[in-house]
Every structure is written in structure tokens, then in C-alpha cells.
Amino acid sequence: MEKNTQPVRVNHFKAFMAGSRHRIMGIFFILVAVFMRLVLTNSLDTSAMTTFATNINDTAIQIPNWTFNSRVGLDVISLLCIGLGLYEFIRGFKKATSLVLGIMGVIIVLGFLFWGASGTSISFTGMLAVMVIRAVPITIGALSGILCERAGIVNIAIEGMMISGAFAGAVIGSIWGLWPGVLAAILMGMLLALIHGVLSIKYKVDQIISGTMINILSTGLTSYLYIKFLQDAEYQHLNESGFFKPFAIPLLSKIPVIGPIFFDQNLYVYAMFILVIVLWIGLYKTRWGLRHRAMGEHPKAADTLGVNVFRTRYLACLLSGAVAGFGGSYFSLGSVGRFEQTMTAGRGFIALAAMIFGNWNPVGSLGAGFLFGFAESLTTKLSLLRFPIPAELLLMLPYVITIIVLGGVVGRSRGPAVGGTPYEKESL
Amino acid sequence: MTNTKTTGEKKNFLTIFYEELSKSSLTIIILSIISGFILGGILVILTTPEVYQAFGRSFGEGLSASWQIVAKTYSSLFIGSFGDPAKIKVAFASGDSTAINKALSPFFESLVVTTPYLFTGVAVALGFKAGLFNIGAEGQVQIGGIAAAWAGWTFSGLSPWVHVPLAFLVGAAVGGLWGLVPGWLKVKTGAHEVITTIMMNYVAYYLIYYLIASPFRDPEEVVPKTRWVLDSAKLYRFFPDFNRFHIGFFIAIAVAVVVWFILFKTTWGYEIRSVGKNPHASKYAGMNITTVTVVTMMLSGAIAGMAGANEILGVSWRQSQALASGYGFDSIALALLAQNHPLGVILTALLFGFLKSGSRVMQLNAGVPIYIINILQAFIIMFIAAPAIIRTIYRLKTPSVKEVSPSVASLSEKK
Numbered sequence: 001m002e003k004n005t006q007p008v009r010v011n012h013f014k015a016f017m018a019g020s021r022h023r024i025m026g027i028f029f030i031l032v033a034v035f036m037r038l039v040l041t042n043s044l045d046t047s048a049m050t051t052f053a054t055n056i057n058d059t060a061i062q063i064p065n066w067t068f069n070s071r072v073g074l075d076v077i078s079l080l081c082i083g084l085g086l087y088e089f090i091r092g093f094k095k096a097t098s099l100v101l102g103i104m105g106v107i108i109v110l111g112f113l114f115w116g117a118s119g120t121s122i123s124f125t126g127m128l129a130v131m132v133i134r135a136v137p138i139t140i141g142a143l144s145g146i147l148c149e150r151a152g153i154v155n156i157a158i159e160g161m162m163i164s165g166a167f168a169g170a171v172i173g174s175i176w177g178l179w180p181g182v183l184a185a186i187l188m189g190m191l192l193a194l195i196h197g198v199l200s201i202k203y204k205v206d207q208i209i210s211g212t213m214i215n216i217l218s219t220g221l222t223s224y225l226y227i228k229f230l231q232d233a234e235y236q237h238l239n240e241s242g243f244f245k246p247f248a249i250p251l252l253s254k255i256p257v258i259g260p261i262f263f264d265q266n267l268y269v270y271a272m273f274i275l276v277i278v279l280w281i282g283l284y285k286t287r288w289g290l291r292h293r294a295m296g297e298h299p300k301a302a303d304t305l306g307v308n309v310f311r312t313r314y315l316a317c318l319l320s321g322a323v324a325g326f327g328g329s330y331f332s333l334g335s336v337g338r339f340e341q342t343m344t345a346g347r348g349f350i351a352l353a354a355m356i357f358g359n360w361n362p363v364g365s366l367g368a369g370f371l372f373g374f375a376e377s378l379t380t381k382l383s384l385l386r387f388p389i390p391a392e393l394l395l396m397l398p399y400v401i402t403i404i405v406l407g408g409v410v411g412r413s414r415g416p417a418v419g420g421t422p423y424e425k426e427s428l
Numbered sequence: 429m430t431n432t433k434t435t436g437e438k439k440n441f442l443t444i445f446y447e448e449l450s451k452s453s454l455t456i457i458i459l460s461i462i463s464g465f466i467l468g469g470i471l472v473i474l475t476t477p478e479v480y481q482a483f484g485r486s487f488g489e490g491l492s493a494s495w496q497i498v499a500k501t502y503s504s505l506f507i508g509s510f511g512d513p514a515k516i517k518v519a520f521a522s523g524d525s526t527a528i529n530k531a532l533s534p535f536f537e538s539l540v541v542t543t544p545y546l547f548t549g550v551a552v553a554l555g556f557k558a559g560l561f562n563i564g565a566e567g568q569v570q571i572g573g574i575a576a577a578w579a580g581w582t583f584s585g586l587s588p589w590v591h592v593p594l595a596f597l598v599g600a601a602v603g604g605l606w607g608l609v610p611g612w613l614k615v616k617t618g619a620h621e622v623i624t625t626i627m628m629n630y631v632a633y634y635l636i637y638y639l640i641a642s643p644f645r646d647p648e649e650v651v652p653k654t655r656w657v658l659d660s661a662k663l664y665r666f667f668p669d670f671n672r673f674h675i676g677f678f679i680a681i682a683v684a685v686v687v688w689f690i691l692f693k694t695t696w697g698y699e700i701r702s703v704g705k706n707p708h709a710s711k712y713a714g715m716n717i718t719t720v721t722v723v724t725m726m727l728s729g730a731i732a733g734m735a736g737a738n739e740i741l742g743v744s745w746r747q748s749q750a751l752a753s754g755y756g757f758d759s760i761a762l763a764l765l766a767q768n769h770p771l772g773v774i775l776t777a778l779l780f781g782f783l784k785s786g787s788r789v790m791q792l793n794a795g796v797p798i799y800i801i802n803i804l805q806a807f808i809i810m811f812i813a814a815p816a817i818i819r820t821i822y823r824l825k826t827p828s829v830k831e832v833s834p835s836v837a838s839l840s841e842k843k
Contacts, residue, residue: 156622203814208561208622212760213809220802227797228475349626356623392638399630403609406619406627 025101026089032108033081040115041074050114051121065121073114077107102357102371105401109378112394127377128261135366135373136268136334137162137344140327141351142358142365143279144189144320149360150283151295151316152421156211157196158324159348160218161189165328167222170339171230173241173332181241181333182326189325190318192218197317201310204422219342226341243337244268268334272366275323279362292316299423309423324348353402372398457765459818460811461779468804469498472796501794508789509538509782529670534785536666536673540743542781544569546680547735548759549766549773549780550687551728556768557691558724559704560614562607564625565732566756567632572603572733573740574636577747578644580657580740591660596679596737603733604726606632611725615718621725629756640747653748663742676738681774683731688770700724732759761805765812780805 048070084100084107113122141158148155165185173181192214199210230239244267253263262269283289291312294302299309331343350372357371358364375398473479473494483490507513511534519527548565555562562568576599583591610624644654663674691697702710703720711717735755740747762780766772780801787798811818818824 199810199814203816205810205813209764209809209813212757213806213813216757216761216802216809217806220799220806224471224797224799224803225475227799228795346630353623353627356620392634392641396631396634399627399634403613403619403624403627403631406624407613407617 022088022092026085026087026092029081029085029088029104032104033078033085036074036081036108036111037078040111041071041078044070044074044115050117052124053121053126066124068114070114070117074111077111077114081107081111099367101401101405102367105371105397106374109374109394109397125257125260127374128257129265130377131370131373132261132265132269133335133373134376135369136272137327137330137347138351138354138372139272139366139369140268140275140323140330141348142355142369143275143362144324144327145352145355146279146283146360146362146365147292147316147323148193148320149296149355150293151313152297152299152423153197153200153313153317153320154207154211155193155196155317155320155324156208156349156352157192157214157218158327158351159344159346160211160215161192161321161324162328162331162348163222163342163344164188164192164218165325166331166343167225167339168325169329170241170332171238173329174238178242178244178333182329185325185329185333186322187325189321189323189328191321193317193321193324194314196321197314200422201313201317204424207422215348222339223341226339230339239338241333241337243333243335266334268330271326272369276362276366283362303423313423327351357402357405371401374398453767453815455824456815456818457812459822459824460808463811463818463821464804464808465502467807468800469502471803472498472501472800497794501790501796501800504793505783505786505790507786507793508534509786511535529667533667533671534789536671538782538785539677540672540674541785542777543677543680543742544735544739544755545759545762545777545781546677546684546774547738548732548755549762549777550680550684550770551731551735552759553763553766553768553770553773554687554691554700554724554731555728556763557704558700558720559707560611560721560725560728561622562610562625562725562728562732563622563756563760564606564610564628564729565735565759566754567625567629568603568606568729568732569736569739569755570636571606571632571736572599572730573736574639574644574654574747575599575602575733576737577654577657577740580661580745581655584658584660586660588660588662588664591658592663592741595657595661595741596734599737599740600730600733603736604730606733607729608722608726611722611729614725615721636747644747646746651748654746656746657741661741662745663738665742672743674742676742679734680738683734684770684774687731691770758805761809764809 050068050070050073052066052068081104084104088100141162144158144161145155165188168188169181169185171181172184196207196210196214199205199213200207229235246264246266248259249263253259255263262273281289283293291302291307294307295309295312295316302312303309328344332339336343351369354365354368354372357368358366375395378394476493476497479490479493479497482493511531516528516531519531548569551565551568552562576595579595579598580591583594586594606628607625610619610621610628613619613624614621640652640654646653646655663676665672665674667673689697691700699710699715699720702713703715703717707717710720732755758780762776763773765776765779783801783804784798787801790796790800791798
């Protein structure tokens with residue numbers, strides 16, 4: 001009797017949960033909402049107000065700061081959470097889940113902001129502007145990864161290419177000026193990408209090993225040269241490149257909120273947006289893009305049709321290196337104006353995560369870049385607020401979300417099919 | 429080319445010996461290390477301004493200046509890691525035990541530096557054997573370390589015989605948990621472990637940041653640091669007056685031997701290797717890939733966690749923010765160098781440990797930054813991973829059997 005009933009019940013439960021990751025996710029969303037409503041809202045005063053300051057500089061049109069009742073704000077956010085959770089639970093967002101998860105991350109953080117900043121004011125526009133800046137290296141790094149991986153070559157050397165780019169940019173930038181510095185950074189990235197390409201395409205070295213080797217080499221070499229020369233007072237003139245100043249785009253920068261966030265930034269922010277658009281069009285709307293993507297999905301088919309697999313892959317590698325090197329120069333020429341040891345601080349790896357989060361799509365990785373950028377901009381703001389929960393735990397959030405996304409969503413929709421495998425041309 | 433020539437002729441012993449030697453992978457490894465050192469030497473010459481000045485005076489002077497700086501670099505590296513041979517000789521001649529201990533201290537300190545490499549190298553190699561790329565050793569080391577530290581001060585009144593293993597195992601368990609999550613996600617959802625372990629590194633990093641900043645903080649310290657572990661949790665030191673050489677080194681060797689035994693002498697180890705080589709075939713042979721993956725990843729994390737426990741209980745006795753030391757990447761390099769063999773890891777960990785330990789003296793004496801070690805490592809990995817380069821440079825024969833270059837489970841593996 002026992003034996004007969006038991007499997008049926010298990011099967012029933014399994015049938016309910018089968019293929020329904022979205023149900024678990026939905027429950028998770030709802031739990032977050034309940035937590036916010038019960039714990040956060042109840043700990044606040046009914047009259048507490050949260051102010052989001054909207055003006056950071058003297059735009060022509062000043063708009064009033066947004067002031068909300070903290071409790072009402074939190075209520076709205078938890079309702080939104082429940083709504084998303086219910087929809088996710090019942091129908092599921094299917095392909096858009098990773099986007100929704102990203103939105104959820106923002107909502108959760110916003111909720112905490114309402115709570116943490118109740119009774120005070122935070123600069124909302126300033127925070128978003130910082131978010132966009134911080135997203136730059138991550139997004140550009142992710143674009144570099146996309147270029148490589150779409151052609152079937154795994155590139156975990158983005159970190160190494162970026163730190164080398166930062167170094168070359170700072171040194172050449174100090175000698176010959178900013179623009180030659182950018183060029184040097186790009187060439188540096190391409191040089192390392194060439195090593196990666198030769199090792200992984202010609203010598204068929206495991207691409208992860210080759211990437212790891214480039215990472216170790218780059219951190220080693222830049223640290224070595226930094227300690228040997230740049231730290232020395234005698235060579236200080238080699239490490240004072242200066243940096244690209246922000247320049248406002250006429251008219252557009254005058255728009256309140258949007259203006260300071262997007263249109264009053266430096267070269268790298270604009271370049272990021274342009275690169276995202278160019279790469280998206282290139283990959284999905286041109287013949288080159290089709291060939292490029294074919295390398296990652298079915299190189300043999302492309303080879304049969306007369307596309308040179310090796311040449312396309314080398315080109316992909318070099319382009320990827322150029323983009324990574326350019327992204328690396330952001331650290332020296334785009335923010336502090338000098339090189340510092342290990343200044344990329346693992347952004348290259350976050351970029352990898354952003355690439356996967358964005359599903360190997362340029363626009364998607366821009367979104368993921370914003371998420372991580374937002375998390376970083378929080379770091380700078382949280383210390384200013386009297387924040388009731390430990391900031392470190394909140395900073396863990398983007399990484400935890402990435403793990404959840406990887407486990408819950410992207411796990412099934414995979415990247416390029418042959419990523420990581422060297423192509424062997426059949427001999428006749 | 430030479431093959432066709434010699435087949436008809438009678439080969440003498442030396443020719444056969446040379447041919448066999450040039451086919452062996454040990455030759456490749458040794459030549460890779462030598463080539464790495466040569467390239468490192470060239471880099472040192474290129475980055476020394478005095479050499480350029482000497483070349484400006486005359487070619488001969490330039491050459492001798494180059495030779496001097498390289499000799500100085502590598503000899504001080506040697507002295508830093510093994511101790512000064514002259515001093516050791518004098519000390520032994522005098523027979524004074526204090527002098528002998530002092531002269532031998534660099535050697536023992538190098539063993540101390542080697543120990544965490546042993547653990548993490550074995551951890552990463554074990555993962556590689558099962559086709560898993562555990563890039564998260566860094567986080568596992570750190571989280572294991574802080575867990576061991578917690579156990580080290582929380583349980584008081586225990587005998588060292590109980591407390592030390594307890595704290596050590598707590599570190600291993602938490603490290604194992606940090607490895608278990610990516611392993612479980614990989615089999616359940618297909619999330620690639622390279623990304624999840626990197627993410628777990630950051631989670632560990634911020635968690636430790638939080639723990640050290642508030643709950644575990646020693647209130648007397650200005651800079652956040654944890655409390656000291658109790659005396660009963662400290663690993664036994666052999667020469668406490670002279671150096672920090674402690675029993676952890678032998679624990680690490682034992683772990684390497686145990687992992688070797690499991691991998692090569694048990695059915696379970698056979699399954700791990702088989703899944704690493706060909707998951708599909710293993711599945712059809714009736715092996716449970718899910719269990720193998722999850723357990724291996726957990727074990728790998730646990731062994732990395734032991735490295736953290738070892739550092740806390742044996743060396744620093746507390747955790748401060750700056751434990752991050754690149755174990756994650758160094759251990760990948762040394763596992764590859766050992767071709768993922770646990771006993772080979774003992775040798776490569778000794779190589780890396782002694783290099784790292786000696787590099788401080790090198791920086792002091794020869795003015796060559798310690799990061800030359802990373803550059804050497806990168807070159808060595810490159811040569812090991814692409815034996816064809818070494819074969820071309822040294823004109824070695826290509827073996828008739830296809831060479832197995834080290835590799836990790838590729839990202840293309842389908843579910």
C-alpha cells in the first residue's frame with residue numbers, strides 16, 4: 001500500500017515543479033516583498049520622508065527634488081515585487097527572466113535606499129551618473145568577451161588585457177599625450193590577444209589555460225615595471241598622463257536628470273554606448289557578423305562554405321584584444337590619470353559575468369554592466385548614509401544575483417556552441 | 429627527417445637515449461622551467477638601466493654587466509629560499525645549534541610558504557582530474573581561514589589534540605561548502621563553474637569584510653582584525669625561536685598522498701578520472717556524473733579551505749583583511765605544471781614556494797621586484813601548455829603518440 005501511494009505523491013509534486021524554475025523564482029520574489037513589508041516598513045516612522053535629490057549641477061531647467069513618504073515608497077516597492085513575483089510564479093517571464101531579475105535587484109536596492117535614507121536626502125542623479133561611469137570598464141570588457149566567444153574562443157584574459165592596456169595607456173599617455181596613450185592601450189591589448197590567438201588557434205592550447213597564462217603574465221609584468229620604475233621618483237614623469245575630462249553634449253546635457261547622467265560624461269562613456277550599438281549592428285545585421293557568429297556555432301559549416309575559419313578567428317581575437325585594451329585605458333586615462341598596481345581589481349572577471357548575464361548580447365551586457373555599476377556606486381554612497389544594515393552584505397548582492405541568474409536562467413540558454421574547442425581542419 | 433636516416437642504421441646507445449629523452453614529457457617540463465628562467469633573465473637585463481649605461485661604454489662591459497645582474501638576481505633568489513651556503517657551512521663547522529638553526533631558517537621559511545600552495549595545488553588538480561575548473565580557490569582559502577579562526581577562539585578549554593583537528597576541519601568544511609555550491613549548480617542547472625566560483629570569491633570577500641569589520645572584530649584593534657586563536661588551536665611549531673615552520677607542511681604532504689591514493693588506487697578515483705576524460709562514456713558505463721561532480725568540487729573546496737585553516741592556525745593566528753595573496757591563480761599554474769598529478773604537485777608547490785620565499789631577498793639585494801616570479805610562472809605555463817614551442821626551440825623529436833597537453837573541461841561541454 002505504502003509503496004503504491006508514495007511514488008504517485010512524489011510524481012504529483014514533481015509534475016508541479018517540473019520545468020518550473022520560475023515558480024521557485026516567483027516564491028523568492030514574493031518572500032523578498034514580504035520581508036520588505038514586514039521588517040523594513042514596520043521599523044519606520046509613519047511620517048519619515050526620503051528625498052532623492054535630482055540636480056547635481058546647474059542645468060538650465062531645475063526640477064524639484066523628489067520627496068516621498070518612506071513607508072508609502074516601501075509599500076509601493078513591495079507591491080511591485082509581489083506583482084512581479086506572482087506573474088513569475090503563474091506564467092513565468094520566460095526569456096525575459098534575466099532582465100526581470102536585474103530589475104528585481106534594482107528594486108530591492110531601491111527599497112533598502114528608501115529605508116536607509118529615510119529622514120535624509122540622497123543624490124539620486126549623482127548615484128546614477130556614477131553608475132554609468134562604473135559600468136564602463138565592465139561593459140567594454142564584456143563586449144571584448146563577446147567578440148571572442150562569439151567566434152568560438154573563450155577569453156578569460158580580459159582582466160590581463162585591461163591591466164596591460166591601463167599600463168600602456170598611462171606610460172605612452174605621459175610621453176606623447178592622451179590620444180597616443182589610447183592607441184598604445186589598444187595595441188597592447190591586441191598584442192596579448194595575438195599571443196592568445198597563436199596559442200589557442202595554432203598550438204591548440206586549452207583556451208582557459210592560455211587565458212590564465214596571459215592574466216598571470218600581465219599582472220606580473222605591469223606590477224614588475226610599476227615597482228621597478230613608476231614608483232621611483234626618477235621616473236615619475238612616465239606616470240602622469242592626466243585624463244580625459246568630461247565634456248557636455250550641447251542641448252542634451254541640459255535635460256534634467258537624464259542630461260547629467262548620460263550627456264555630461266567623458267570619452268569612455270560615449271565610446272561605451274557607441275561600441276554597444278556598433279557591435280550589435282555588426283553582429284546581427286551584417287555579413288561579417290553572420291560569419292563571425294558561425295565560427296562559434298558551427299565552424300565546419302562555415303569552412304565548407306568557404307569562410308576561412310582561422311583568419312576569422314584571429315580577427316575576432318585581435319578585435320577582442322583591441323576592445324579590452326581600450327577598456328583598460330579607462331582605468332588610467334579615463335579616471336585617475338595615472339597607473340596604479342592592480343588597478344583593474346578584478347573588473348575583467350566581473351565583465352565575464354556581465355557577458356554571460358547579458359546572454360552574449362551587447363545590449364544585454366550593457367544592462368548587466370549597469371547592474372554591477374550600480375552596485376559599485378552604492379559603495380560610495382552607503383558610507384555617507386547612516387545605513388542600518390552592514391553595507392558589505394548589500395554589496396554582495398550583485399554577485400549573489402549573478403549566481404542565481406546563472407543557476408536559474410542562463411543555465412539553459414547557453415553560449416556559443418563550440419566555445420573553447422580549437423578547430424581542426426580536416427586533411428584530405 | 430632524422431627518422432628516415434637512422435631507421436636503417438644501427439643505433440648506438442647514446443642515440444636511443446637521446447631520442448627517448450627528447451620524447452619524454454619530463455624533458456619538456458625541465459626545459460620549460462629552464463626556458464622560463466632564461467626569459468626572466470632577459471627581462472631583468474632589459475629593465476636594468478645600468479646595463480644600458482655599460483653597453484654605452486663598450487660591448488664587453490655591457491655583457492659583463494648583464495651577466496652580473498642576472499647572476500645577482502638568481503643567486504640572491506637562491507640564498508633567500510635555501511639560505512646562504514657559506515653561512516650554513518660555517519654554522520655546521522662551529523657546531524653551535526643556534527647558529528645552525530639561524531642559517532637554516534630561510535629553508536624552513538620556504539617550506540612554510542610552500543604549504544598553502546600544496547593544499548591549493550592539490551585542490552585545483554583534483555578538480556582538473558574530474559574536468560572541473562575550480563578558479564575559486566582564493567575564496568575557499570579565505571573563507572576556510574576565517575572559519576578556522578572562528579573555531580580557534582570560540583571553543584575554549586579543549587586539549588590541542590582535539591582543538592587543532594576541530595578548527596582545521598571546520599575550515600575544511602566551510603571551504604567545502606564554498607566548493608559545493610558551484611558543483612551543485614553545475615550539475616543541476618549547467619551554470620559554468622568558472623563563473624560561479626569567481627562570483628563565490630566575491631561573496632566570500634565581502635562576507636569576510638563584514639565579519640572582520642563587526643562580529644569577529646578584535647575591539648582593541650584600530651584596523652579591523654579578528655581576535656587571536658587560542659593557544660590550544662595553534663599548529664605545532666618545530667623551531668618556535670627561529671622560524672615559523674609548523675606541522676601543517678606534513679599535513680599537506682599527507683593530503684597530497686591521500687588524494688593520489690584516492691585518485692589512482694580506488695574505484696571512486698577511477699570514476700573521477702573517467703568523468704574528467706569523457707563524461708558521456710562514463711555516463712553510459714553507469715557512473716553517476718552528478719555525484720562525482722558535486723563530491724569532487726566539494727573535496728576540492730575543502731582542501732583549499734584547509735590551506736586557509738593552515739595559514740591561520742599555523743602562521744598568522746588571526747585573520748586581517750590582507751590574506752588575499754593570489755593563491756587562486758598560482759595554484760592553477762602549479763597544478764598545470766604538475767600535469768594535475770597530486771604527487772607532482774608536491775614538486776611544483778616546492779618550486780613555487782621556494783621561488784616566492786626567496787623573491788623577497790632578491791628584491792632587497794638585486795633590486796628586482798618580486799613580481800618577476802609571476803612572469804616566470806606565466807612563461808613556464810605557456811611552454812608546458814604548448815610543448816610544440818619547446819620542441820621547436822630545442823629541436824626535439826615529436827613523439828609518435830599524440831601528446832596530451834594539460835587541459836580543463838572545455839566550455840562547450842553539452843548537457
